[in-house]
Amino acid sequence: MSDTSLFSSQWHRVRDVRPRLASDVTVSRHVYRGRTAYVLHRRATAACHRLDVASFELVDRLDGDTTVGQLWERAIVERDKGAPTQDEWIALLAELHAAELIVVDRRVPEEKLFDRRQQHQRAQQRQRYLNPLYLRFALHDPDKWLTRFTPFAQLLFSRGAGLVWLTLIIWACLSVFTQADQLWDSLSGSSLLSSRYTLLFALIYPPLKLLHEFAHALAVKRAGGEVHETGIALMVLLPLPYVDASASALFADKYDRMLVSAAGILVELACAAIGALLWANTEGMLQDIGLVMFMVGGISTLLLNGNPLLKFDGYYLLADWIEIPNLTARSRAAVLGTLRSLVSGKPESRKRYDDRGERVWLHAYGVLSVIYRTLLMLSIAWMLSDRWFFLGVLLASVVLILVLILPVWKAISALIKDPVYRSGRSALLAGVVPLLLVMMLFWLPVPNSSVVPGVVWIPDEAVVRVSSECDISDVFAQPGQNVKAGDTLFICKEPEAQARLHELVARVDELRVRRAGAAARDPLTLNTLDAELAASDAALADTRERIVAATLRATLDGLFDVVDTSALLGRSLDRGDVVGYVIPPTVRTVRLAIDEEWIVRFDDRLKSVQLRVSGANGRARVYDTTVLRRTPKASHRVASAALSSYGGGLHTADPDGDGRLLKQAVFDVELEWPEMAGSAAVGSHVGVRLVYASTPLLERLSTALRLAIASRVAS
Known part of the structure; x- marks a missing residue:
């Protein structure tokens, strides 16, 4: 018996009621987690409800003649301390009545019962449209023609078929394993977004899902069940067939129920295996078809349909395996019950959760499933907004309403209506906890930092760059050679520089002679000649500097290396081209790229910078450093391909570039290399850890969301 009071203040309302089980209720005996249970099923409403042995013994006595009070008094005599309290007995009857498994008054006419059935069906129809991720529309009752396939179902789900399936999966796995690199290249390539693969996906996905649903139906027929509904479901707006396999809940053997849940997954994995074999052993169109079959039947099935945190096949498979039916509803009730106990200070009733392992499953699933489903739906909304911005925003709004606004509203309603929450402790917790959360979101500064990859680089003076268009005529240092500061590396002559020099020298000499004559004969032209002479002198000096600059010298001691190729002699270069580097033994810098939208935070809120450098022994050490400079303008080109996705960096490389060209503009930042860090390749x-000034969490989230939306709108 429960530790709570044996009597209830509401007892007078129900003690004289004479309920009975509905005439179309069937009872089946199940075993869950070593405990016997009875499942009540009403065919008219498809409602199912599980009862333990003690509860079923009470419910089984509901005959329409015996009152609720008489049944409870009889239980007191027979069970003594094991009898339910009045509140527990009322709650059990309320659950059965809500599921329409009991009839309270046998004098209610059949028309009224029919109206109730219609109301239940309308409520079911409304429930179908509350999940924007999965909408269903019933079309047909396939049970009669599915019965003809029962012999085929027995053969399909036999041990022999299972061995064939297992052999096919192992064969496909071996084929994929031996060509893993090629498969990864095919899956990560941009060609998957082409119209060719989009068309193949649209042609292959619906038939695979039709086989999936047909497998569910055959698994139900194999175990003697009935399938009375099939139709079209919209999963993320994609039309797909579906069948109602809920009759499997009545199967006493849990492995029959698990087979029904797994049937569609098994068929799709077989199709994925066939697709993998096609991809590995064919070319052209057949190979493309195989790749799409592998993605649809394998990857999408395991991530979505086979994921137990979503209420698809994987969910029912998990529920049957751990023997906890109604896992979603019961896990939600378990979590809410725990919260209710924490707020009210009253111990949680654990009559239904005697098994400690069951309580762990319920609480873990209740928390993880809500988090995962919310993140999944928000991710889908984000992906949809890339193509249909309004639709993505609408879906995100629906998710926030269902996940945040409605639960808060229900909690407030429960707080007002439930007498359990009217104590001083409950009011204090209900007021203080939300206030603390609001304060944490709006005012409490939270440490703010980010970790980005940097690349070890060399100082700017180590870069060998030409200042004008030229051709390399003489080479004095070879790649891999150690040079000292001032050593001549090579000479890069401009083809027309010498001719231009001779022309300017002659021009200056001519102007000087003319000026000397004009000073004596024509003083009025003297100013004009002076201006021309000054311009020619400046051009001559510039040309001489360019000829001198044609001799490239090392500015540091280090190892000389070149870009692209080791052959320097005769190479033609454009102005600003980087020819090579003089790599010093120890002097280094660190280069990193900051996204354009985050540069304001970098400029205004950066407090410190740290480097994490791996030593020769494999251990990493952290060093403080400072910012040497950052470019004043954003650029699509970075210092090294190691900063782009081409070389393992964060920023997406332009496929038409050399690895240093990015799709999005970034700011180049150079950091000082710590002396204590020694040398690095x-x-x-x-x-690189960038530590910013602490900011409230809500401000950070709103900034990130605003920038993400702005980026999505701009794209």
Whole structure:
């Protein structure tokens, strides 16, 4: 008997009621987690309800003649301390009545019962449209023609068929394993977004889902069940067939129920295996078809349909395996019951959760499923907004209403109506906890930092760059050679520089002679000649500097290396081209790229910078550093391909570039290399931790959301 009071203040309302089980209720005996249970099923409403042995013994006595009070008094005599309290007996009857498994008054006419059935069906129809991720529209009752396939169902789900399936899966796995790199290249390539693959996906996905649903129906018929509904479901606006396999809830053997849940997954995995074999052993169109079959039947099935955190096949498979029916509803009730106990201070009733392992499953699933479903739906909304912005925003709004606004409203309603929450403790917790959460969101500063990859680089003076268009005529240092500051590396002559020099020298000499004559004969032209002479002198000086600059010298001691190729002699270069580097033994810097939208935070709120450098022994150490400079303008080109996705960086590389060209503009930042860090290979990655001023969490989330939406709208 429960530790709570044996009597209830509401007892007078129900003690004289004479309920009975509905005439179309069937009872089946099940075993869950080693405990016997009875499942009540009403065919008219498709409602199912599980009862333990003690509860079923009471419910089984509901005959329409015996009152609720008489049944309870009889239970007191027979069970003594094991009898339910009045509140527990009332709650059980309320649950059965809500599921329409009991009839309270036998004098209610059949027309009224029919009206109730219609009301239940309308409520079911409304429930179908509350999940924007999965909408269903019933079309047909297929049970009669499905019965003809019962012999085929027995053969399909036999041990022999299982061995064939297992052999096919192993064969496909071996084929994929031996060509894993090629498969990864095919899956990660941009060609999957082409119209060719989109068309193949649209042609292959519906037939696979039709086989999936047909497998569910055959698994139900194999175990003697009935399938009375089939139709079209919209899963993320994609039309797909479906069948109602809920009759499997009545199967006493849990492995029959598990087979019904897994049937569609097994068929799709078989199709995925066939697709993998096609991809691995064919070419052209057949190979493309195989790749799409592998993605649809394998990857999407395991991530979505086979995921137990979503209420699809994987959910029912898990519920039957751990023997906890109605897992979603019961896990929600368990979590809410725990919260109710924490707020009210009253111990949680654990009559239904005697098994400690069952309580762990319920609480873990209740929390994880809500988090996962919310994140999944928001992710889908984000992906939809890339193509249909309004639709994505609408779906995100629906998710927030269902996940945040409605639960808060229900909690407030429960707080007002439930007498359990009217104590001082409950009012204090209900007021203080939300206030603390609001304060944390709006005012409490939270440490703010980000970790980005940087690349070990060399100082700007180590870069060998030409200042004008030229051709390399003489080479004095070879790649891989150690040079010292001032050593000549090569000479890069401009083809027309010498001719231009001779022309300017002659021009200056001519102007000087003319000026000397004009000073004596024509003083009025003297100013004009002076201006021309000054311009020619400046051009001559510039040309001489360019000829001198044609001799490229090392500005540091280090190892000389070149870009692209080791052959320097005769190479033609454009102005600003980087020819090579003089890599110093120890002097280094660190280069990183900051997204354009985050540069304001970098400029205004950056407090410190840290480097995480791996030593020779494999251990990493953290060093403080400072910012040497950042470029004043954003650019689509980075210092090294190691900063782009081409070389393992964060920023997406332009496929038409050389690895240094990005799709989005970034700011180039250079950091000082700590002396204590010693030397490091140029081009290697280091971790850079940017520490910003602490900011409230809500401000950070709103900023990130605003920038993400702005980026999505702009794209």
